[in-house]
């Protein structure tokens with residue numbers, strides 16, 4: 412089925428006992444065992460079934476199936492936030508002494524996690540320029556567990572050449588983990604280009620209404636973890652924390668996503684609540700409709716800004732003169748999602764005046780809402796970064812980030828134009 416249909420139906424048929432057509436919210440902590448043998452069999456993974464809602468929940472299960480279907484993946488794991496998804500995606504395969512390689516154009520929270528928190532637990536993130544695939548290849552050693560990137564950088568707006576990256580990584584026996592939050596599965600499907608694991612912030616376009624915090628990891632099921640038993644030893648050696656299971660033997664192609672559930676999720680506990688899963692499912696139903704409108708609106712805003720005499724530069728991969736236009740055409744059919752950034756003449760002072768003058772567009776730190784949003788990353792999301800770090804993540808002082816919503820384009824443009832006029836005063 413096509414994405415428009417999957418977004419509404421994947422993972423759910425009317426509940427056989429209640430005939431509920433909307434996905435029920437299973438607001439329960441635990442699930443009854445028929446007898447002690449049933450409980451033991453569940454724990455031994457001999458029979459399928461629910462045990463405890465930190466590890467699995469029927470509402471969340473529908474969400475997981477729906478996200479996996481939209482990405483064309485084998486299975487997914489929902490988590491409490493996008494940050495939990497990127498954290499757990501790495502921790503499923505990496506531990507103290509290991510490293511991974513990442514593009515430097517990252518969401519600010521991810522940058523902080525990789526640059527500062529992972530090193531504190533002995534995992535090194537090696538940063539590379541997003542277009543420097545040879546440079547990334549040169550950083551790989553026998554403790555490298557993955558290559559990480561954002562398919563469409565937030566807020567840098569760069570598009571990563573996923574196919575070239577996956578080819579290079581696989582030649583070295585290393586998987587590619589892609590944060591696909593900004594394009595959403597509607598615009599880009601990294602598995603189609605050979606990438607192996609996807610992480611999402613459900614908070615953004617997927618849930619789509621600025622109402623929740625959530626995340627997901629999706630597994631393509633295609634990466635051969637058993638091909639290098641030493642590099643991926645946690646998937647290939649008996650796991651004492653889960654009664655000696657060898658994930659590649661017990662779960663086959665689901666080894667990675669299975670361990671992600673029974674080790675980082677079960678032991679560290681970043682579970683998504685059933686109610687939040689329900690809200691994410693509600694949002695996903697209209698993902699294709701929203702993204703169509705959002706891309707159309709954002710393209711118009713980008714073109715209008717580019718033609719405005721107060722605007723110094725505009726970064727949006729949908730613009731014909733963007734250095735990422737060809738990659739946007741290849742991976743997203745030319746549709747560059749709803750995030751764009753621009754610099755106003757007059758630098759940080761004008762940027763501040765512009766943001767303060769907005770009436771319709773909300774000042775906040777979020778993206779991917781149905782509502783249009785504006786923020787100044789250098790003073791908010793990327794505030795903790797040093798000037799050098801700001802440069803490598805693609806954030807300058809004068810950068811204003813817009814997340815364009817689904818309102819009527821005339822109202823969006825009117826607000827932007829009046830705020831630009833106010834910024835000149």
Ligand SMILES: *Cc1c(COP(=O)(O)O)cnc(C)c1O
Nearest residue numbers: 492493494518565592612614625
């Ligand atoms: C927001 C965001 C995250 C983090 O997601 P949360 O749900 O806020 O934890 C990760 N990656 C990208 C690209 C984001 O925009």
